[in-house]
Amino acid sequence: MASTRRDRFGQFAVAFRGYNVANLGRSTELLARPQFGPIVERYLSEASQICADTMNQRCDLIERVRENRETTLETYHEAIALIVAMELAQLEILKEFYDFEFPRARMVFGYSLGELTAIIAAGVLEMRHALTIPLAVAADCVDLAENVTMGVLFSRGPLLDVEEVKRLCLKINSEGAGVIGISAILAPNTVLLLGQYATVDRFGQLMHDVMPKRVYLRKNSERWPPVHTPLVWQRNIPNRVGVLAHTLPGGFTKPTPPVFSLVTGKASYTDTNTREILVQWIDHPQRLWDAVYETLACGAETVIHVGPGPNLIPATFQRLRDNVQAQLTGNSLNKLGLRAMARAVRRPWLTAVLPSRTALLRAPAVEHIILEDWLLEQPLPTAVQVAVPQTHPTPTQGETTGSS
Template identity: 45%
Template sequence: MPNSPPPFNRLSSTCFAFRGYNFENLGRTPELLAHAQYGPIVRRRLIECGEIASRTVGREVNLVRRVESRIEPDLSAYVDAVALIIAAEMAQLDILRELFHVELEKSQCYFGYSLGEIVALCASGSLSIEDAVGIPISLADDTASLADSCQLAVVFCRKQELPLKIVQQCCIETNQEGDELVGVSAVLSPNSVLIIGEGTSLERFRQKLAARIPARVFFKINEHRWPPMHTPLVWRKSINTRAAMFMAKMNSGVTVPQPPVLSMVTGKRSYDEINLRDTIYRWVDQPQLLWAVVYETLRCGAETIVHIGPGPNIIPATYHRLADNVQIQTRGSLGSRTLSTFVNRPWLKSLLPERAALLRAPMIQHIMIEDWLLAQEF
């Protein structure tokens, strides 16, 4: 087999990161579909995932037409968005495997944010494409309907950490007041979380948190509507228990992922032959532990992160923000040469506290696979 090109010739220190749902989901997929070499591979996946979605919901889901027309799927087309993300990500891996001879199973690990974890499990052989597309699609319309009454906010503090226990206590107290619910959707870093709430719950949560944290806490309300995945809000439509019933009957989900998948449910390589159903059941309504997964990749010695999907956003942004913070903290006390010495010599690293792995953040190479593919010449 021909050798894989850089950066895919050091797969043992390369992780693949899969993005989830966003308010924009086309990315550069139209360009990949129109590409002479990539187009047939992308079309194949779009047709496959569109057909699975069509059978599941009982109406036509034409992903090829949507991509060719460059029509972004909004919340009213959440089914299309879910199928499109899965198809685009699987197609990008197909291109790497078929045209660039990348032996993906030899990479260090896969991980994904939200829907991206489902794609990672499919790409690693644990889930079939039918289950990876069909089960989320079965619940997509009801999940999207919950977004009408919800707002998403980034909550962060510049002066200190945001203890997750205090954040969750404030959510519990807010949920005890009336019928509206609020919950943590993701832990972005030790000082920032994503919160999704109904009605006035975000404001009431904000007041409770401000009374518990001495430093100023900032709230940035997102202008878009978001399905409240990974929060208790999905209980409104019994999304978690219905997902569990679907998974109980699926044929896949009994194979250890290869490469391993870092789960944002646990922050670790947790999947084995029997626990996929239980882990994904928790994935539905528990926060995404993004920070724990990012730290684990640094601790395990990853050198390259390949970002899979149309227009990756939250995962690369988290790494880049961490890298910037590390550089600011070390500037003046550690020069770049000294910093490189600290992170690249194992004996020296072993003398440092465990969290010294964070010093590696500025050294990580990030590859946006869409951009990389479209920059190649044939």
């Protein structure tokens, strides 16, 4: 990788992670690094105060990070503040020590909570204002998570019919035994479902009547706040977010660089619609696949993954890379007359989308950087001087030391 300021990352995209069951990553190491620690501490301190004021309870993220104490669902509010603070801190470290120019990004997006960080980093909102939105509804989201199960619906055959998935969810909802909805579209063959009570099991019972073979449903054992689904309607959360957004300071500036919204599947933010998108953000599914494709289509050579221990977005790109390589292998085998082997390695869903989305073929060539790993592995630039504590003589009797 080149080391000059402008070509270090080439044409780059920036991806911000969202909430997960593990949210510390390598934050403890970044806080302990003498050069980076003050920046990390400043962001954690500010986020702690915002969290404490909004939730009306004690929050000390510096202590949590220093002790390497992972968050839980019960401390969801602290996880929200921690993730946003660490993402912004990582970006500032990159700018401060490596002359990183965030406005040069070809593509910027964030998954779930990461979209909030993206619009903060792009100058649309300040952290002290933006964080109050998810924090204000965090307790209700945790309560709703009590009976919620995640289901990963995926196809090893044809494309998933998302409209058919929605229709089946609506049918199950109409039975009155709980609500289920799509939380994210990860790829043309994969969606995440969040459902109350036994609705995910009910989906599994009914799906084979309306979906093709080689479509599977796998349940996740963790509990998840059901954001980005209609489940949040049960606590009037979208309306409450809308009311809060009315008096939210800021939001009258276009993001620089433009931010690709996973709510709309486009770079939709203007100088007037931030509040509208924030309301939709809370109950609309995350269109991650649209962002993945746009990242490849925009010509990005590198994707910088920001946040503590990012995994969903890097894993999505890795699966796509593996699938594209398998597809290309299948094409080569077919040319050699090995049709049976070619069919075995090809991905039918990918075969269906490639003719209209040829940028997907770039997936194997794009480099992915986990920013916290990169920061901890890179030597500091030679221009950065680390301050050495000065030794002062001990005051003699009768002398005093001043304070400022």
